[in-house]
Amino acid sequence: MLQVRNLEVVYDDVMLVLRGLSITVPPGAIVALLGANGAGKTTLLRAITGLLDIHDGEVARGEVTLDGEPLHRLRPAAIVRRGVAQVMEGRRIFGELTVEENLRLGGHTDPRRIPARLDEVYALFPVLADRRRRTAGYLSGGEQQMLAMGRALMAGPRYLLLDEPSLGLAPRLVEQVRELILRINAAGTAVLLVEQNATMALSIAAHGYVLETGRVVLDKPAAQLLADDDVREFYLGLHAGDGSARRSFRDVKHYRRRKRWLS
């Protein structure tokens, strides 16, 4: 059980970005986290995996626990070893290493399993197998995203945190990523899925959270979220109420402004 309780995160000693946020990822579950840009999703993931430090951020209050043990004071390497791995936003592959070197690095904390896991990852992403000797920086955006996911899997995590994995992927690949997440999950790995693509995320998640400016504003089972009028309008682009017809972008009104949830 990965739990975040009343977490407050401050950047640069002054910017309060998470304001008392709580979420729970049960073992083996898929949990979706939705929210506008800048809501604090990435910050939450950083807080879980111990990466706040190098962004001059710190946990001001609250805690992150894994099976009851506090995580947020550990170093990133220790957190990875405990089975929490992250796919960072914006790919962050090592551009000047080859594809295979990137993957090997993913297995840094568990070197003996590297060969076996390499085979698994190549089986999941045949494209990567084709390009294994290629310099990763020259891969196209989508190829890089696949590499980033494969790299995180190399650590054999129990909890996988995905920060916008569908970003920049072609529709067919988004579909693949979706299936992949399901498959990873079926093998027993819990997934915390941060997404802009709410349709995809909610279609596979058991539970979903909606974040607004550092707070959880909606916290419901995915099915209920899919039925929520606000979610339908603002995250799925469906007409509120009945029907499942998508609004055409041509019909979007110029004056429409963001509606905020009151908290």
Add this chain to the structure above:
Amino acid sequence: MTELIESLLRGLGTGSVYALLALGFVIIYKATRVISFAQPAFMLAGVVAVTYLTPAVGFWAAVPLAALGTALLALGVERTAVRPMVGRPAFVVAIITLGVDVAVRVVVNAFIGLDVRHVGDPWGLRTLALGPVEMQQRHLAAVVAAALLVAGLFAFFRFTRTGLAMRAAALDQEAALAHGVSVGAVFAVSWALAGGLAAVAGTFAAAGASVDTALWLIALTALPVIILGGLDSLPGAVIGGLAVGVLQELVATYANDVAWLGGNVSVITPYVLMLVVLLVRPYGLFGTREVERV
């Protein structure tokens, strides 16, 4: 002909010393993307330690001990002055290492004292006759030492995951951290390695000669060498070092006094060579091209 071969051999000897010096720079650069201008000070510290240790424990024990001591010194410096700068622009860190260099060198100079010191190497100025050709033993020793250390380093980078982790940390510290690489440990290892190498390199630079406060200047020759070879390339450092050593020795032998260039031209040949090579290959002979795409 003998003269040519002899000067080539001398060139290989000094070139090996340059290569060892350059390797230290490259290792730090590979792991941290920083050129450590503190290397000259570490080199001097290492040599001076050897000069103090040799009378007590003998040359063969003194060198590893001094290398170890210098590695620890480098580790300490890394911990106090460089670690807090993780994630800062490489150039700021480079200037910090310059500050380190200034400060460390003053302390080391105090240990050099007023006299000239000696590492007490077993080779002195003796030569080895290879047929009609003579080679100085210290040059042979430098070549052998460089070959052994280089082989060891290559093995380290190739067969240990620390090697890969070092390269990854150099490229993207956050991403490396996220995958369980301890960036701090990577930094520490690279600085310690570089410190130890500097001590060994310095010993060979001073073998057959003396140690005085000006010895640190030889470490600066490593700069054109690493650029020539490619900042992040270990083979580049070796080949660059040898190339510079040989060319310098050839120029000293055959073209030192070009009237319109003034005397002692060999002193600037490394820089000229570097300029010429870079005009053709902007990332040196073996440097990794920076990946740039939009």
Add this chain to the structure above:
Amino acid sequence: MRGRPLLRTSYAEELALLDTPAKRGWTAALLVLALALPFLLTDDLLQLLAVCCVAAIGAIGLGLVTGYAGQVSLGHAFFLGIGAYTAAALSGDPDGRVIGLGVTDIALWLPAAGLVAAVAGVLVAPLATRLRGLYLAIVTLGLVFIGQHIFNEWSSLTGGAGVGRPAATLEFLGRPLAVTDEIATRDQKLYWLMLVLLLVFALAARNLARSRIGRAFTAIRDRDIAAGVIGVNLPRYKTIAFAVSSFYAGCAGALLYTVTGFFDPGSFSLLLSVQYIAMVLIGGAGTISGAIAGAFFITLLPRLTRELQAWVPFISTQPNEVPNVFQVETILYGVLIIVFLIFEPRGLFGLWIRARTYWKAWPFSY
């Protein structure tokens, strides 16, 4: 972000350099203080401040190419040297031991020194269009070594290594600018002169920085491919950056040694380049005022460490004992740079920003 909103009625008002009353007030106060300093300080300090002003001109130049355009140059010493020798040769005594043309007027030798250095900069610029980052840095470092070799060897111009030559003479319209008379001492005049020159150079640099050229520089620094795609001619602007920077360096070099009146080729070493880089970084790269602050800091630092060592207890003043004050002085120099950069990597300018935001936010944090 920007303090109280001000009502502005034209873009011209908004584009003004000193766009708020507070800025205008501060600048005026600072200027008055700077001009009045000669009545408050002793001559040796004034002379040091004159050197600071000149160093600031050089640092602004380096700031333009390195801080703004992002082309890290460790070759500044080379351009300073070119300026210094051009000026000294132009204004030197025709019958002296070294080359001298007898053109003693500062109005002639100062621009000439800048121009010759700028031409050298233009010649170096093609390297910058090919090389990136540290490669460029080390290659420009190579310039310093090659330059030093030339300066050392060309003794009819430079006097040669370990010998040196007299610097340019400060004369304007046939009248010497820096001699003690009943009105003011040499050092007072020297200080005023350098201060005025600094103001002129700083203002020009500030103008350049806010112009399309300055913007193009920053674009190249932040993202050169994108800069090209939106229409910035990369080779051209890198060349301009090097030319302007070298012009500043040339002028600074020409002026720098008029204060002491004498200089030798050994001056234009790696150390000098490094000092200028340190000025730019410590001041805060990418700002003119930062470069000036950095130049003052680095130039005053040795003096400061000499004063400071009096407060370090149990340290011998005997040069033969270890540790002694002279070692402490040098170590302090290194350590202060380290401490400073660790403590405030954005430099003096960052310190200022920090202080400003602190006071603005006070008493509320978050």
Add this chain to the structure above:
Amino acid sequence: MTDEPTRTDEPSGTGDRTRSDEPSATDAPVRTDTPTRADEPILTFDDVRLAFAGVRAIDGVSFTVGRQELFAVIGPNGAGKTSIFNVLSGVYRPQAGRVVFDGVDLIGRRPHEIAALGLARTFQNVELFANLTVLENLLLGRHHHIRYGPLSALLWRGRARREELAARAAVEEIVDFLELEQWRRMPVGLLPYGVQKRVELGRALAMEPKLLLLDEPVGGMNLEETEDMARYILDVREELGIPMVLVEHDMGLVMDLADRVLVVDFGQPVATGTPAEIQHHPDVIRAYLGEVTRT
């Protein structure tokens, strides 16, 4: 889709649209052809081939873009879409093929020359100048419309001042157009992602382009931001009349906005046609769309 009534070649709208009176002496290459007619394509991309060590990024792609057209390029990841843009803007030089933009051959020209010809683009991953403010980024977009030299810049008198003021006024209209008022003086690095994408569009518009290339303009955006961006793209078309080439994975957006769509895969063209045709093209479904269809 409803075509707008035909416009004149001269775009109207933001800023002072009159070209600066001096001919672009240094940056703009000499035009060889006679002025082009309005029904000719603004862009002709003809059998271009581009390969990197072992990869054929573009392998014989041809297409044309009309003077009022919104042309979309779609395809799987790594198909070569961005590479097409990079060829167009002079970042890559193809090994073969011809690219003619507004009567000028682009091959071999450097990026800044192409920009001066009136080709502007946005980038897949935001490529703004992170330390500069929104205004400065936009002003940079006007770089080649401001022509004073270094000397005038040093003095900040006369021409420099005049042109800066004019540029400033022009940029202000873009701020207005894209509703960036509240961010004006913020360094773009600190802005929300969606706003950054908008600033990038603004920077491209500030160039007063004759053709606009948009590389995944809504990538990474949430629905709301996507809707805003769609609106701005439509506005650019309707109010400024600038033709566009759009690369995007958001099929909803492409299908709603594009006039014609080119599908590429492994650097090769798969199909070209209207959105409706493309959507049901079996090869396109297999290679690109997959099972997912629009909900």
Add this chain to the structure above:
Amino acid sequence: RGGDTESDASGLKTDVGVTSEPCPEAVDKNKGCIYLGIISDLTEGPFRALAVPITDAQKAFWKRVNTAGGIGDYEVDVTRYVRDNKYNPQTHNQVYQEIKPNVLALAQSLGSPTTGAILGDMKANNVIAAPAAWTSGYAFEDVIIESGANYCVESMNALDYAREAYSPKSLMAVHLAGDYGDDAAAGVKLAAQTLGMTFTDVKTDSGADKQAGAIQAILTGKPDLVVLTMGPADAATIVGQAVARGFAGRFIGTSPTWNPALLQSPAAPALLAKYEQSAPWNSWSTDTPGHRALREALPGVTPNDGYTAGWVWSYPMKAALAKAVEDGDLTRAGLLKAVKSLTKVDYEGMLPDNAGNYAAGPNDGAVRVTAIYKPDPAGPTGVSRVRDLFTGPTAQAYTLDRPCYEKL
């Protein structure tokens, strides 16, 4: 600005750097204090190994003077205003400006480009200085009170000696750039012309990696005698390498080229076999009243001829101060006047009796004696004397009409 002229109780005129308060470390608290500055290369520069003992010896010298009753009603302080120039002209000038308001004169100004950076100001303000260098140029500066033979004369004497000892035909001067090295080389050249020998001039730089050119030049030129003017480490490199690579000629090094520790270097056998050393005065262990006083004043130090140099260089300053006090004018101008009127300085036997004639002008006042030493592990400074102070015919006949280095 600057000090106004005052007169003390006895009617002695003073201005800057002389106080009626006692020195900080006064022997007799009733005496006033004359402050002298020292600007030397104390931490980073190339001459640090020489500068530190020089400075030490000067401190000891003035302490001895103070203990012996000082100068008139004053004692002399050389400890308060000691500054490090890092062998950089700008730094030298800055620290000079810093201490100038507080010192009467400089007990030491080390280095020729560094001193060059303050020479103009010294002349303008009548500040005199004892140099720590031997270039012939200083004979032409009134404000500089040099001691002993300059490099130019020293190398002439060395050649006169060499001609007698092993009559070389071809000469080579290998030296660092600068007035220091150039001066020595000029002496070799001038002597070679007089003595009908061939001459080659080779410049080198400081640093172990920078001697390859010089070594090659020696091996190619095969001169009979090489005159070295550089630091000890570089000299050892050159001698060691050249001999190892088969050079058969001999070497003579001018004054600061030697360091006793070279006898532990790999080059020691070569040095013992082929190397000799010239010097402007006798070494540390010589038996003269001056040398004895030197050794007594510095008990327990490792012998080094840097001490000897610092000691010798201080005598003229003492003589000048005494003369100025005697003349009743201890102002800067008065001190300069005293220097110009000095016809003889008492070096307590360390230099000939006629040495120190500043009134006589450059040529007539020049000291022209040199001693020759050879490496010897038994000697306290690693050398033993080959020939006592002598003036060779070439040096004797030479007219010092302008600085020698200008004739190179």
